[in-house]
Amino acid sequence: MLAVLGGLWTLFLLINTIVLLVRGEAPLPIWNYSMTLVLTAETALLLAGGIMLFRKKPAGRLLVVIGSILVLLSYVAGIIVGALGVTTTGGTITGMAYGGIIAGFLLVGAPPIATLVLALIPPTKRYLNPPR
Template sequence: MTYQQYPPHGGYPPPGAYPPPGMARQPNGATGIIAGILAILGGLWFLAGVAFHVIELSHFTISFLVAGAVLDFLTAALLLSGGILLLLRKGAGRVLTVVGAGATLGFVALAFVLRAIGAGFYFTYSGVTLQFGVGLLLIVVLAPAIATLVLALIPPTARWVAAKKQPAGFVQPSHLGYPPPHQQGPPPGQW
């Protein structure tokens, strides 16, 4: 005859193995919060780019300045709205942040191509030449865009957005194996 082995503690998990009733564990939102803040900062950066292009347009009429202003405005709109919605734990915020960060990476790639063919990043006004080097572009735009994209795409951010804030109601401990209070009673067919 064999005896059935029972787990320690009378079949219950050890104390502290589960959160107390009503306190379901929420996912950590650090990645989502950092992605949202980086998206907002990136959006402000591109909004400043729009202002720069508008100032330049007041002195010159160059078609790529118009295109740059429009692209900066669209990227700023995507990143600002995405970052704000991401901090509010909305799924659309995550999508807008990913699209905005991806657009930023595409624009940086376009800037490298333009630099390679000689279109350059320099503007001359009143004898003062501003030149934007590759190093500035890498540090100020590319690195935060990559970080924003990665943080918005990783699973912890998705779990944090999906979990949202749960009301502080009672949660029936599922580890005890009992049915919820509204379903208690004998199983069907036993009465």
């Protein structure tokens, strides 16, 4: 269930990014174009994997793990881009803001981390491969 919710969230982000690009309001068009590809992959992996888990298909577990890792990597990439000063205002992140970034990452990163952990734990494997 968490993987499907994550997939729906990334689908929302994908639609939002496309709308920004179409309207010409994207602050970093190159970043947003690359993020559309990443968000498309995240959406496909999490939704397909989540549905496959509902249907007790072992391959769904792998798709959810890959999708969750991709989400976490995209969050880290966003933090790095911001830290390098690639922003609309041309400013860089100050030392004071790093605490907020870490707290924000933990808050936003909690669902994909939970999804990853739940996909990897042994009870999920047992659920997908019941004893015969």
